[in-house]
Each structure stands twice: as structure tokens, then as C-alpha cells.
Amino acid sequence: MPEFDFRAPRLFVDAALREGERIVLERNQSNYLGNVLRLSAGDNILVFNGRDGEWQAQIGGRKRPDTLTILGRTRPQDRLPDIAYVFAPLKHARLDYMVQKAVEMGASALQPVLTRHTQASRVNVERMRANVIEAAEQCGILSLAAVTEPVALDRFLEKRETSRLLVFCDEAADIGNPIGALQQGLSATEGIDVVIGPEGGFAEEERTLLLRQPKTLRLSLGPRILRADTAGVAALALVQAALGDWRGPG
Numbered sequence: 001m002p003e004f005d006f007r008a009p010r011l012f013v014d015a016a017l018r019e020g021e022r023i024v025l026e027r028n029q030s031n032y033l034g035n036v037l038r039l040s041a042g043d044n045i046l047v048f049n050g051r052d053g054e055w056q057a058q059i060g061g062r063k064r065p066d067t068l069t070i071l072g073r074t075r076p077q078d079r080l081p082d083i084a085y086v087f088a089p090l091k092h093a094r095l096d097y098m099v100q101k102a103v104e105m106g107a108s109a110l111q112p113v114l115t116r117h118t119q120a121s122r123v124n125v126e127r128m129r130a131n132v133i134e135a136a137e138q139c140g141i142l143s144l145a146a147v148t149e150p151v152a153l154d155r156f157l158e159k160r161e162t163s164r165l166l167v168f169c170d171e172a173a174d175i176g177n178p179i180g181a182l183q184q185g186l187s188a189t190e191g192i193d194v195v196i197g198p199e200g201g202f203a204e205e206e207r208t209l210l211l212r213q214p215k216t217l218r219l220s221l222g223p224r225i226l227r228a229d230t231a232g233v234a235a236l237a238l239v240q241a242a243l244g245d246w247r248g249p250g
Contacts, residue, residue: 011137013048017049054075056073112149165217167235171197
């Protein structure tokens, strides 16, 4: 486990980070530091931007926090494993949960896809990005998962890089040992797309399209039908354990 200060508040800032840099806080950031965290001038926090690592910064301001002065770097920038989480979006709070958990599990990209049984017809991409940042702030993550606009499943499959491993989590697949299947599966050196369907499952024509993809591993998530947000956490945990950064350096 890397060294990490779990008690220090962390803040994402969309600015270059270097020693001595002075950053003007946005209103919502000032409110968060002053009214939510009860911090004031002279207090220190940790900041990151997804590019330059993590830095210690000192709060400045008279009546309320309004600036940060960058003091020194506490951790270098890391890199997430190349795992895209491809999912049928859910509604409101459950989508928030799904995004937050995918970030915590180390997904590097979030791709909503629209299927026949997708519950949510509209997707608030900016809200998804805000959830990515919030999860990263709370969990000590330095790299931010990319969030892309929703596309139809067939369009996504047409445009994806076929050299990537596609882990198709299918409730209709034969039940087996998922860890064993992943460890004996196809090469994942070009990246991994983990595909999770909607609550109503994939339509047969969608399943056919998925199974026609090169380098596809059809995976069962066990003997019980999981809700879509639960299935996402389970699938990402399995992939990280078998093929991702849970295995440690190597």
C-alpha cells in the first residue's frame, strides 16, 4: 500500500501544479473549504489535477478561503490500468453510485451505451464527471477516469479497437469460475473493455453483436442475477484481480 495521508482533505484543481504556484479558488471550492471543512487561511490541504501528481497547498484569504499556494509534491502522478467500463446507464442516484464505484475500482474510462432495455433515456455527462472528481478526492486517486458521451451499443462496437479484450458480462452465460476464465483468457495487453448490460439484460441481437467481436470473453458473474450497479463492481473487481493492478507490479 502506498503512503497516503487519509486524514488530510483533498481537492481537485484544474490548474498546473508546481512549487510556488498561486491558484485562485472557484466559489464552490471556497465554500467547500470554508463552510463544509471549516478550514481557513494558514491551513494545509492536498491538491491534484490528474496530471501533475499530488501536492501540499496552503490556504490563503481573509474572510474566506480564496487562494491556494502550492508548497511541495507529496506523490508523483500515477497511471490507471487501461480498463474501460462500458455500461447501460441507470437513473439518478444509482448512476451516481455506479460511477463512483467504477472510479474506486480503478476504471480509466467510463462509456455509457444505449441498449434496447436501457432505463435512462438521457445521461447527464457533466454530473458523471463531477462524480468522478468527488470519488477521486475522497479515495486518494490521482488519475481521473475519462467520461465519454453516450452512444448506441452497436455504434460503440463498430468503432472500438478490436485489439482490446472485451469482457462481456452475460447473465445467460454458463456458470463457471470467473477468475479462472479471466486468467486463461485472451491477452489484455492492448486494454480491456468491461461490458455490463441494463437491468432487463441484453436483447438477443445485442448479444449476437457482442459475441461477434474479436477477442471476446463471455463471463458469468455467478449463480445469482445481480443488479446492474452491483454487477459493475463485481466485474471490475474480478478483472482487476486477474488482469489489472490488484496483482501488484510485474
